[in-house]
Amino acid sequence: MKSVTAILFILFVFTTIAAFGYSTLKNKQHLQLCDAFREKFGFLPGGITIAQAGGIFLTFQKDLFFFFPLIVRKGSFIVRDMESEHYDFIKDLPNEMIKWLKVKFLLLFIAIIFFISFLIFDLLIFKS
Numbered sequence: 001m002k003s004v005t006a007i008l009f010i011l012f013v014f015t016t017i018a019a020f021g022y023s024t025l026k027n028k029q030h031l032q033l034c035d036a037f038r039e040k041f042g043f044l045p046g047g048i049t050i051a052q053a054g055g056i057f058l059t060f061q062k063d064l065f066f067f068f069p070l071i072v073r074k075g076s077f078i079v080r081d082m083e084s085e086h087y088d089f090i091k092d093l094p095n096e097m098i099k100w101l102k103v104k105f106l107l108l109f110i111a112i113i114f115f116i117s118f119l120i121f122d123l124l125i126f127k128s
Contacts, residue, residue, distance in 0.1 A: 005122045012114035019107035023059040026100045033066055033097065040089055060108060066090055067105055070098065 038044050051062035068078050069090040079087055090098075 005118055008114055008118035008121060012111055012118055015107055015111035015114055019104065019111055020056060020059060022100075022107055023063075023104050024056070026104060029097070029100045030063060033093075033101075036093070036097070037066075037086075037089070041086065060105070063101055063104065066098070067101055070102065 034044055034048065045065055048062050048065055051058040054061065065082075069082070069087045072078050074084065074087050074091075
């Protein structure tokens with residue numbers, strides 16, 4: 001039964017590497033998204049600028065500002081401090097401009113699921 005945990009761990013590592021690799025490959029689209037926001041509002045939020053300086057360690061953090069409006073309702077806890085105009089701008093972006101962002105976070109989500117599954121199987125099921 002240890003093979004199940006090994007497979008889950010390998011899948012976790014593979015999807016994590018895929019998520020970070022995909023993020024690196026799509027950095028140009030991130031910059032285009034930032035340029036569109038800057039062009040519309042005249043600035044880029046400080047959190048994005050700080051996260052961009054963090055390199056690969058903050059590769060997902062730099063896109064959360066753009067990702068959250070795509071998955072939650074306006075006024076939700078996660079976007080409560082976001083200006084309404086910013087939320088609407090991001091929500092109204094064409095799918096071609098944000099599709100990569102959805103794929104990026106889907107890969108991260110799958111990696112997290114594999115990791116949680118690995119922990120459940122390794123720590124709870126096979127240890128009892």
